[in-house]
Amino acid sequence: MKKKVPLQSRSRPWTEWTALVLITAFAGWLVLQSLDGTAPDKNSYSLWHLAHRIPRLAAAPDLIARDDLCIPTSAIMREVAQKLPTSARVFGTGLIGPDAGIRLGNYFIAQYHLFPRPVQISTDGPAIYHDGWMEGVDMTSVEQLKALGLDLLLGFGQWDQDDIGFLDLTAKGRFEFRE
Amino acid sequence: MRELLACLLPPLAALAGMRLNEWLFGRAALEAHGMGLRFAWGLGTGMLLFSQLVVFGAVAGVNLAAILAWTALAWGTVETVLRLRAWWPARVACRPRAAHLWWLALLPVGAALLLTGLLATVEGTLEYDALAFWVFKAKVMFLKQGAEFYAVHQNPLLTYAHWDYPLLVPGLYTLNYGLHGEVFEFTNKVWPFWMVVAILAAILSVAQFSRRPRLLPAAVVTVVCFVPFTTYWVRMEGATIPTMFHTTLAALTAMLWLLDRVQRHLGGLLLLALAGCVATKFEGAVNVLVWGAALAAVLVRDGGWRERPLHVGLGAAVLCLFPYALFRLSGPLPHPVSNWFELGMESPGAVLLRLPMVVLLNLGHRFFNATGFKWTTGANGELAWSGEWDGLNTFVDEHTHLLAWAILILAPFSWWRLPSARAAQGTLSVVCLGTMLFISFVIACLMAAIDANEFATLMVARYFYPLMIAWFVGLLVPWLVMDERLPFREDAR
DSSP states (O other), rough: OBBBOOOOSSOHHHHHHHHHHHHHHHHHHHHHHTOTTTTSTTTTTOOHHHHHHHHHHHHOOOHHHHHHOOOHHHHHHHHHHSSSSSTOOOOEEESSGGGGGGHHHHHHHHHHHHHHEEEEEESSSEEEETTEEEEEEEEEEEHHHHHTTTTTEETTTSTTTTOOOEEEEEGOOOOOOOO | OHHHHHHHHHHHHHHHHHHHHHHHHHHHHHHTTTHHHHHHHHHHHHHHHHHHHHHHHHHTOOOHHHHHHHHHHHHHHHHHHHHHHHHHHHHHHHHOGGGGGGGGGGGGHHHHHHHHHHTTOOOOOOOOHHHIIIHHHHHHHHHOOOOHHHHHHHHHGGGGOTTTTTOOHEEEHHHHHHHHSSOOGGGTTHHHHHHHHHHHHHHHHHTTTSSOOOHHHHHHHHHHSSSSSHHHHHHTTTTTHHHHHHEEEEHHHHHHHHHHOOOTHHOOOOOOHHHHHHHHHHHHHHHHHOOOOOHHHEEEEEGGGGGGHHHHHHHHHHHHHHHHHHHHHHHOOOOOGGGHHHHHHSSHHHHHHHHHHHHHHHHHHHHSSSTTTTTTOOSSSSSEEEEOOBGGGGOOOOTTTHHHHHHHHHHHHHHHHHHGGGHHHHHHHHHHHHHHHHHHHHHHHHHHSSEEEEEEESSHHHHHHHHHHHHHHHHHHHHHHHHSSSSSSSHHO
């Protein structure tokens, strides 16, 4: 049987007041926390930072500059994607094996921006993703890649983990970064 | 201009969803509820319908994004005109009262939403996960359909993108791209932004705030809006806010239904909200599983499973999830962690040994900060506390700021003060705790060895944030609905 349950509180108004005061105090404290201007900028929830971030983003001259204020690697890869022909074939090196897992974040960004161009990372066919690392065979030489008909080489983590290096293998893979 | 159009798409899709809900459950039944709640239900249904049609197009080999986005815009615009004609005269006739001053208590929420809303139309993707999974899948669905789409989700290199996951979020982003005619990620955040707006509006609506403005509903929406993770995950995109939206909407609807079983249409709307949970993320599906078990017990006991709105809701939910079922039948390659159950069953004894530690770490981090609740894993997998007293900050977790403490106080307090709502609140608490335990079990299956540091990260905290918001809001539903004893009621009249 369905029935409407009459909602009744036991008649002691102080308890309702207590609940109200606690929740209101919690809400007020959260608002004060959000006004804290000392929290780190980019990922902060502070209203102070949000208010300062909007004009900076809106003033960015283009999407690459806007990306630079979000994920800088994204800005680089967006520029590459804009300049590289869609038929270009790309290879990423330095991504195979459990030790290279730390560099996969940058590969994901590159793959995102360069799609629908395939970004191969293994010379023996598609690499296989395991949880946090890739299984496959990395390149042995630039000549090997040229023989496979690839146009651009991306070197992940050549100098440090966050670094991406670029080497054109053919005229199709050649481009200039803007200043 | 395209930012403006993108910003209008979610509310207009919500208006289309509101009409669909009226067709399914009857206009009179729905009009008994406030506009905010109907808007949230409409957004849930609209998102489910349009996103899953995008998925259907991708599977069938057609890019439907543009046609669906413009349909939603046109349909929503017509609905706006029709509804404004009925709604506006009543608003104009409303006379100002002293109680309306409580609207001022919403000013911080208004400021936060204004800033987040503006940011939602200019800021790019901030998080690696969002870009690698959700935004990537949206780009693929916009650019590739049919056999080409199939080739992408069959590529072992790309399984990192969780292709076997539900596709509501990528479907919504793809709708935006259909509107723009190109892949343009800088307006993706309008969806999570409007989901937060809708949940806040639903809470105010449950409390009938526009008719009886008072402090409690304003304080509740301020808490939901200002919990750090709310703004954080709107900006980070991904499926955390969509999961929060659907989980909280389901909790809200379930509470209203369990408190007032006469309103049968709420059962159907609950099933649609739960379908939204399934279509969003794995944690949402777990929540549905636990809700399903709890509701089955209620429905079998009182014979409610025979109610027509339940069948209508179930039929609509199954229909909306059909495109995802089709997609799964095409066999997308699974992410390595998708076999969590098989991994766990390789050594079930070890999983059971790890489970209490995982539960302790998961729950503890909801109450304490990472400095105070710090643990080190020993050589044999045992945990040793290595935290430090951090003053009162020890009791403030970095991600949800005292929300767990609020729930801990509120649950027994409501149990004591609201005897007539005990069954509903008890069911909600069992469901939320049950879901948290289920998620902890999955984590215990996946972790070959406990890494205590992992539990302090926001990546784990985000699994629990939607449930905590749903639990907090759900517990407060009886307090918001019941106005007889709430302070300021006399002022409001």
